[in-house]
Amino acid sequence: MGLEDRDALAALQAAVYPLAHSDELIAKFYTTWFAIDESVRDMFPPDMAGQRAVFAHALNWLFGEFVAQRADEPVAFLAQLGRDHRKYGVTPEHYKTLAHALYATLSSELGSAWTPAVEDAARQAINLIGGVMSGAAAAEQGPAWWEGTVVEHHRVSRDLAVVRLYLDRAMDYHPGQYVNVEVPQWPRRWRYLSPAIPAQADGAIEFHVRAVSGGMVSTAIVAETRPGDRWRMSSPHGALEVDRDAGDVLMVAGSTGLAPLRAIIMDLCRFGVNPRVHLFYGARYPCELYDLPTLWEIAATNPWLSVTPVSEYDTNPPWAAEYPDPQPPRGLHVRQKGLLPDVVTRYGGWGDRQILISGGPGMITRARDALIAKGAPPERIQHDPVGG
Ligand SMILES: Cc1cc2nc3c(=O)[nH]c(=O)nc-3n(C[C@H](O)[C@H](O)[C@H](O)COP(=O)(O)OP(=O)(O)OC[C@H]3O[C@@H](n4cnc5c(N)ncnc54)[C@H](O)[C@@H]3O)c2cc1C
Ligand code: HEM
Numbered sequence: 001m002g003l004e005d006r007d008a009l010a011a012l013q014a015a016v017y018p019l020a021h022s023d024e025l026i027a028k029f030y031t032t033w034f035a036i037d038e039s040v041r042d043m044f045p046p047d048m049a050g051q052r053a054v055f056a057h058a059l060n061w062l063f064g065e066f067v068a069q070r071a072d073e074p075v076a077f078l079a080q081l082g083r084d085h086r087k088y089g090v091t092p093e094h095y096k097t098l099a100h101a102l103y104a105t106l107s108s109e110l111g112s113a114w115t116p117a118v119e120d121a122a123r124q125a126i127n128l129i130g131g132v133m134s135g136a137a138a139a140e141q142g143p144a145w146w147e148g149t150v151v152e153h154h155r156v157s158r159d160l161a162v163v164r165l166y167l168d169r170a171m172d173y174h175p176g177q178y179v180n181v182e183v184p185q186w187p188r189r190w191r192y193l194s195p196a197i198p199a200q201a202d203g204a205i206e207f208h209v210r211a212v213s214g215g216m217v218s219t220a221i222v223a224e225t226r227p228g229d230r231w232r233m234s235s236p237h238g239a240l241e242v243d244r245d246a247g248d249v250l251m252v253a254g255s256t257g258l259a260p261l262r263a264i265i266m267d268l269c270r271f272g273v274n275p276r277v278h279l280f281y282g283a284r285y286p287c288e289l290y291d292l293p294t295l296w297e298i299a300a301t302n303p304w305l306s307v308t309p310v311s312e313y314d315t316n317p318p319w320a321a322e323y324p325d326p327q328p329p330r331g332l333h334v335r336q337k338g339l340l341p342d343v344v345t346r347y348g349g350w351g352d353r354q355i356l357i358s359g360g361p362g363m364i365t366r367a368r369d370a371l372i373a374k375g376a377p378p379e380r381i382q383h384d385p386v387g388g
Helices: 006-016 022-036 049-067 072-088 092-109 116-139 216-224 255-268 292-301 318-322 340-346 361-373
Strands: 146-157 160-167 179-182 191-193 204-210 230-233 249-254 277-283 305-311 354-358 381-383
Touching: 006 022, 006 049, 006 092, 006 116, 022 049, 022 092, 049 072, 049 116, 072 116, 092 116, 160 216, 204 216, 204 255, 249 255, 249 340, 249 361, 255 277, 255 292, 255 354, 277 292, 277 340, 292 305, 305 340, 340 361, 354 361, 361 381
Parallel strands: 249 277, 249 354, 277 305, 354 381
Antiparallel strands: 146 160, 146 230, 160 204, 179 191, 179 230
């Protein structure tokens, strides 16, 4: 039966279900894998909690798809994951040792649930997962990663930096997509960042980074990145987009969540006629609305764009004096005070709009919930995966 045995597959899914103590099983899997393949340990960060969570999440989703007897989506996901994993230097041998370790862990941890039928399903599922990932990786002709050199680093506010690079070879991405980035200050700590400009044929690329409190990589980028630093990045992901034939657009950008929306807006500038786009751009303090001058320039020549700046506080903190004043010339909407989800929904539910939300995980969730509560149809709301 193997992959057709839904009960056996459901038993495997239950074993890796993230909310039901599967962390112990996943931890045993990694310990087993690192013991049988020493070359693997150094590829992962010392603290494996995050990795255990994403791995359990991926396996749980995959087994759920297998239980539902769906093949297209899991195979497409695994193929993309395999192509992406090339950036970590994964080899076919790694897939073999992973398969041994996963099989050994499941067989020892499932206890009485490890029946011949479950064993059969586990063997076939593990073979399928490794086979699709390694096969897609081997078949991919494109580069495993892109490298680029930092040419500018602007500390535009205490916690914000704009970083410009030239990639050694241009990357083709859709405006609004994001990439996984590795910086020299924190080798092997890949983080997602969204290019703030559309893809350029000469390899120019720009990122806007906010240092999150206690954050390892973001604080290093904001405080320590220098021209000459070499960054590595993986192939683009994400599906944020404006359908130019699907009506007017509401965009909600919290801090550097502006980056992908700005890339989309810049791309729209190629067209003479566009749907109306209303962008709410929010930050804690007025001085943190670092990109207002650029947005003002775009809005000044593109009548379809209107921008409402929003800040949580009305006045600036004392440290604002050390950074450039982002006050644009008159012409944008008057700055609103409050939290983005509250300010945006003061204007209604925006039910007739395509809605794109981008920012920190808390803001995305609150803005989405607030808009739905005001009547916005959930299927018209887009945002990147929350977290990561
Ligand atoms: C699809 C996607 C696109 C992204 N694009 C950008 C971008 O263009 N610019 C940008 O600055 N960041 C972006 N991020 C966030 C970025 O990937 C990192 O998560 C963030 O920089 C924190 O990394 P860190 O290593 O500094 O923090 P970590 O050391 O990983 O975490 C430290 C603490 O900060 C919390 N934390 C993590 N991320 C956030 C966050 N976004 N907001 C608030 N608290 C957080 C963690 O829960 C933890 O408590 C994006 C994230 C995703 C998922
Ligand atoms: C069952 C097959 C596998 C699954 C489902 C899987 C899943 C994942 C996921 C979801 C992530 C986080 C997102 C990402 O970076 O894409 C990840 C990261 C990673 N994976 Fe895998 N993976 C598998 C096999 C492998 C193999 C064979 C290796 C080889 C060593 C590997 C090495 C890594 C590394 C190094 C990271 C980054 C860890 C970090 O920097 O935090 N993975 N994996």
